[in-house]
Amino acid sequence: MTIFDLLFIIAFLTSVVTLATAAVTAIRGRRAQALKILRIYAICAAAYLATGLTVSFLKPRRMIAAGDPWCFDDWCLTMDSVVRTPASSQVSYNVQLRISSRAGRVTQRAAGAWVYLIDGHGHRYSPEPDPSSVPLDVLLQPQESVTASRIFRVPSGVHDLGLITGHGAPYCGPMDILIIGEGGCLFGKPTMIQISEESGSQRILFRSLIRTPRADSRGAAVQLARRTRAISNAFLITRVAVGVSEYRSSSLSVAQATSTTSLPERGSPLTASHK
Numbered sequence: 001m002t003i004f005d006l007l008f009i010i011a012f013l014t015s016v017v018t019l020a021t022a023a024v025t026a027i028r029g030r031r032a033q034a035l036k037i038l039r040i041y042a043i044c045a046a047a048y049l050a051t052g053l054t055v056s057f058l059k060p061r062r063m064i065a066a067g068d069p070w071c072f073d074d075w076c077l078t079m080d081s082v083v084r085t086p087a088s089s090q091v092s093y094n095v096q097l098r099i100s101s102r103a104g105r106v107t108q109r110a111a112g113a114w115v116y117l118i119d120g121h122g123h124r125y126s127p128e129p130d131p132s133s134v135p136l137d138v139l140l141q142p143q144e145s146v147t148a149s150r151i152f153r154v155p156s157g158v159h160d161l162g163l164i165t166g167h168g169a170p171y172c173g174p175m176d177i178l179i180i181g182e183g184g185c186l187f188g189k190p191t192m193i194q195i196s197e198e199s200g201s202q203r204i205l206f207r208s209l210i211r212t213p214r215a216d217s218r219g220a221a222v223q224l225a226r227r228t229r230a231i232s233n234a235f236l237i238t239r240v241a242v243g244v245s246e247y248r249s250s251s252l253s254v255a256q257a258t259s260t261t262s263l264p265e266r267g268s269p270l271t272a273s274h275k
Contacts, residue, residue, distance in 0.1 A: 004180040011048055015041070049177070056183035062191040063162075070165060070193065074103040075110045075140075077165050079193045080147070086156070093117065093152045093195065095127075095163065099138060100145035109139045113167035117152045117195070120160030122188055124171070125152050137167070162192030 018041045026034035069076040076099070083094040097115070101108055113136035117125040127150035134148035154161065169175045172185035184190050 052180040055181045061189035064193045076100045101140035110167035115165045161195045
C-alpha cells in the first residue's frame, strides 16, 4: 500500500462524513449551510481530481522487467518467460506466469483478476480461452505460488507490446482516476511488463532463473540468515577453543621448563650435606 492509497482512503472517509453532515443539515432545515458545505466539498474534490490527473500526466511510465513480481498488496504476478512464434499473419505469444502470495498467515485470491497484452497504440489483446488453464483468481495459501500459462495472438507488425494486469476493477476504471498517480492509462502510458520481440524465451528464462526469489522466499531468507549466524558463532567458538588450548600448552611447557631448571639447584645442598 502506497501513500496515495492511504490518501484515497482518507479522502473517501472524509467524503462520507461530509455528505452525511450536509444531508443531516438539510433535513434540519438549514439548507443554506448544507449548500455551503457541498460547495466547499466540490472545490476540494475538484482539487483532488486535478492533482491526481496532473501527477498521472507528469509521472513517467512504470516498466516492470520480466522476472520481477508485480504486486498488489500481497498478491503478485510474475512473467517468468514468453515464447514468440511468428506466423503468416499473426504472432503467437505463449506467456508463462507465476501467481504468488506474500501473505504470512491468511489465504487470499484476486477476485476478478485479468491480464491482457497491449501495444503502443493502446489496443488490448485478450488471451485465448482455455478451460484447463489455472485461473488467475486461484485461491493461494500463505507464501504459496502457482504457475499458469496464457496464449495471445497478435497481428503481425504490432510493436511495443507489454503485459498488463489488475483485479477488482476493469482496465482504466474509476479507481485508476481516483487514486493519485494511477491514471497513466488515460495518457497512453499504463504500468506494464515489457515483452521482447525476439523469438524464443531463452533470454527471459535465464533472467528469471538467476534472480533471487523475493515474493515467496521470505522464509528461505530468514533460514539463510540464521544459518549464516550459526556458522559465524561456530567459527568464533572454534577460534576461542583453539586459543585456550594453545594457551594451556604454552603454560604447561613453561612450567615443565621451570621445574627442570630448578631441580639441580635444590638438590645441591642436600648432596653436599650428605657427604
